[in-house]
Amino acid sequence: MTNEANKAIDANSITIDGETVPFDAGQTIMDAALAVKIYIPHLCHYPGLTPAGNCRLCMVEANGKSVAACVTQAQSGQQVSSNTPELNAARLSITQMLFVEGNHICPSCEKSGNCRLQAMGYYLGMLEEHFHQFNPRREIDASHSTVLLDRDRCILCDLCVRASRDVDKKNVFAIAGRGIHARLIVNTASGKLGDSNIEAKDLAAKICPVGAILIRERSFDSPVAERIYDRQSISDTAMTEHVPRKEDDRG
């Protein structure tokens, strides 16, 4: 780091890739970065929900140590590197692993064009999946009249779990099992979505970054070229994402 950058650091600032970034006490590195519109790649983080540190895409080096930016508090004088060839190469590998672990066939997926996993592939310049495909065969839950759950595409980001529990106050989803056995379950006696009180307007039904939770009869709403990531990069959309605030129309 240059002397100038050193001088610029005051009590409540860190540097990210050499840029001085202020923070408020209690903010994470991710919070501080987003506040000044610095993009640190992430899939399982969504401002307004408690961070979970699941996906590991936001791994940065803070004072030389690898940490997940979404769960690491900013500390005065911390020197963070994020947009480096090494970290982006690691993020690309993580993204490729997320692709092969599920069944992500973009040309046949309703979420294509609006999918944050796909957009992450674009952002990181992923040309191929590199690893062997798992071809998992997981249970599809079509028991609900307006919300569909296709577990083959779930990346276990835990966003629906947190959204349902903390925002919708319904606690519809949970992740059961560990490691390779981890899977998304529905908290009803039957385990079926149709027996839960989830509604299409719930945040949990809308927050899924991939095509695992879909609102029925809304697929392919926007034509190719007019979908979110036909027009924008995930590094742009990430700047405006936030759980609806109280005064917002929850629509």
Added chain:
Amino acid sequence: MAERKLKIATTSLAGCFGCHMSFLDIDEKLMLLNDRIEFNRSPLTDIKQCSPSDIGLIEGGVCNADNVRVLREFRANCTILIAVGACAITGGVPAMRNYFDLRECLEEVYLNGTGVTNPQIPSDTELPLLLDKVYPVQEVVKIDYFLPGCPPSADAFLQLLVPQLDGQKPQLAADQLHYD
């Protein structure tokens, strides 16, 4: 002396020919390319056997024994081998059968499916043997470049080929990177 034309071979394995159609979509620029390239084995020429070529374009994934044979023939003959389109690179839509056993698929289609008459699973030496799964081409041979898309746009094909006419490495523009 006239410049040597670049020899290009193309094939469609387990694909739908959409990538070939998109390639032809470069319209009048095909005429420009025509001065610099010539086609070897390709559905466009009907040449059946690949001989030494500068570039091979592979559309489609690998679903049967004949796909493996053709892919290896291309690898053996092409200096640069390029996987074109979602099916070649990931298996694509044909790979949706990977979530089922091969037997389940055959039984569904030829024995238990709707409207099946004279149910029997085809078995003839003329028919290439199906593989257990549909594989991305890079799981079978070494691939030099990838051109994602379903199909890749005509412009993406140009971005891939034009630099190679002058021996340059192709670089796909960020806005041309699509998986669908």
